[in-house]
Amino acid sequence: MTVTQTPITVSTISDLAESGMTLGLYCLECKRWGEIIPQEWLDAGKPDVNYVERKFKCRQCGGRADKQVRPPLSGLSTETAYRGLQGKRHSNVAPPNR
Helix, strand or coil: CCCCCCCCCCCEHHHHHHHCCEEEEEECCCCCEEEECHHHHHHCCCCCCECCCCCCEECCCCCEEEEEEECCCCCCCHHHHCHHHCCCCCCCEECCCC
């Protein structure tokens, strides 16, 4: 039996939304975490950017944000998994520069 695996390309905000993933952003300067919920981002009319190539900045200090793709949660609620965010599901990181 041969199993063929097709790679999944996830490089845009809409790709993340289709895969049920989120984009965690960590400010290297002030050490703050934020999170982009892809469908909320798109529903708000923000651009479907290639997040791999984009540079994100912190809204608090303007520092550079490090990116972390987060897979869908399985078996956990967002309240349990992201306790440190105190129930907030929005990002403290500004949208990318155009």
